Amino acid sequence: MTAPRLRLALDDGALPLPESGRIAVLYPGESADLAPLPAARVELVEPRQPAHDARTREGYPVTTALAGAYAAALVMLPRAKALARDLVAAADAAVTPGGPVIVDGQKTDGVEALLRDLRRRVSVSAPISKAHGKLFWFPAEGTLGDWRRPARQTTPEGFVTAPGVFSADGPDPGSVLLAGSLPAKLPARMADLGAGWGYLATRLLERDRIERLDLVEADRTALDCARENVTDPRARFHWADARTWRPADAPGGIVMNPPFHEGRAPDPDLGRAFVAAAAEILAPGGRLWLVANRHLPYEAELARRFRGSREIAGNARFKVLEAVRPTRPGR
Structure with missing residues (x-):
C-alpha cells in the first residue's frame, strides 16, 4: 500500500529525492508497491523469507542489512516497536546528512506513535495520510543513536536474541509447555x-536419541541467533519459509510453535499452512507436535x-496437540 502515499509525496514536490545515489528500502515485505521510486537506484534490505527471494526474483538487489552510505532511505514499519525504532535510527545513521529518511506505516503498526516520538527529536514533515496509514520524512542527522538496539541481547536464561524477533525477551511460554510435554522417546x-x-x-538436542535436527526459520536475524x-x-x-521448505529426507517427527499473525490481526491460516507443510514433509508414520493459543x-x-x-x-x-500418520490429501 506504500505507492499511493509515496506517489502523493513525490508528485506534489513535497518530498524531493536526491538526483543520484542509492536509496535503501528497509523491510519492504512482498506486497509494498515501490513503483514511484527510481528502480535502478533502489536497494532492498529484507531479512525475511519468502519476501527476500520474491523481491530478488523481481530484479531488485536485496541484502539483509544496510551497507555503506545512502542518499535516502524508506523504512516500512514492522509491528515490533523496538525493531521499528532500531530501523529508523539505522536509516538515520546510514543516509548522508540532510538526505531524507522516509517512514511509512499503517496506523495498526504504530506509525502515529512513532511520528509523535520523532517530532520531539527531529524536524519532521507534515504527514501524508491515506489508506489507514501515514508517510512522513525528516533530514538525516545521525542523532537517534539511543534508539539503536544491540545487534544481540541476552535473556535472563542466557539465550542470544535480537530486537524484533519473536519472544526476544525470553522463551515463549507456549514453547516451554511444548518442550516439557514431548514424549521420552522421539x-x-x-x-x-x-x-x-x-x-x-x-x-x-538434550535427547541423545536424536541424530539430526533441521531448524527452519524465515527470519534471518532469528536464525542467526539460533546458530549462536x-x-x-x-x-x-x-533460512526458508517453513510452508514451502522440503527436505531431501523425510523426518520422523516435527515440532512447531507456528505464527498466527501477518499484521496486527490474528490469521489462523498461517498455522494451518504450517500443519499442511508438516503433513507433506513427514515420513509416512511420522508425528507432529505443536503448541498453539487455545482459541x-x-x-x-x-x-x-x-x-x-x-x-x-x-x-x-x-x-x-499431537498428530500421527499424515494422510497427504490428493495423492
Whole structure:
C-alpha cells in the first residue's frame, strides 16, 4: 500500500529525492508497491523469507542489512516497536546528512506513535495520510543513536536474541509447555518448523536419541541467533519459509510453535499452512507436535491432514496437540 502515499509525496514536490545515489528500502515485505521510486537506484534490505527471494526474483538487489552510505532511505514499519525504532535510527545513521529518511506505516503498526516520538527529536514533515496509514520524512542527522538496539541481547536464561524477533525477551511460554510435554522417546530425525532463535531446538538436542535436527526459520536475524544458541553438530539450519521448505529426507517427527499473525490481526491460516507443510514433509508414520493459543482452530486441519490427533497437554492459555500418520490429501 506504500505507492499511493509515496506517489502523493513525490508528485506534489513535497518530498524531493536526491538526483543520484542509492536509496535503501528497509523491510519492504512482498506486497509494498515501490513503483514511484527510481528502480535502478533502489536497494532492498529484507531479512525475511519468502519476501527476500520474491523481491530478488523481481530484479531488485536485496541484502539483509544496510551497507555503506545512502542518499535516502524508506523504512516500512514492522509491528515490533523496538525493531521499528532500531530501523529508523539505522536509516538515520546510514543516509548522508540532510538526505531524507522516509517512514511509512499503517496506523495498526504504530506509525502515529512513532511520528509523535520523532517530532520531539527531529524536524519532521507534515504527514501524508491515506489508506489507514501515514508517510512522513525528516533530514538525516545521525542523532537517534539511543534508539539503536544491540545487534544481540541476552535473556535472563542466557539465550542470544535480537530486537524484533519473536519472544526476544525470553522463551515463549507456549514453547516451554511444548518442550516439557514431548514424549521420552522421539524419532532420530526431527525438524523444527519456525524455529525462531532456537529455544525448542536446545531442548530437543538434550535427547541423545536424536541424530539430526533441521531448524527452519524465515527470519534471518532469528536464525542467526539460533546458530549462536544451538551449537550441537546434529543441528542443521535453513533460512526458508517453513510452508514451502522440503527436505531431501523425510523426518520422523516435527515440532512447531507456528505464527498466527501477518499484521496486527490474528490469521489462523498461517498455522494451518504450517500443519499442511508438516503433513507433506513427514515420513509416512511420522508425528507432529505443536503448541498453539487455545482459541486457535487447528483441530479440523489436523483431522484432515493426519489419521489421528489429540491434545496431550495444556492450560488456560495454550494447548499442545499431537498428530500421527499424515494422510497427504490428493495423492
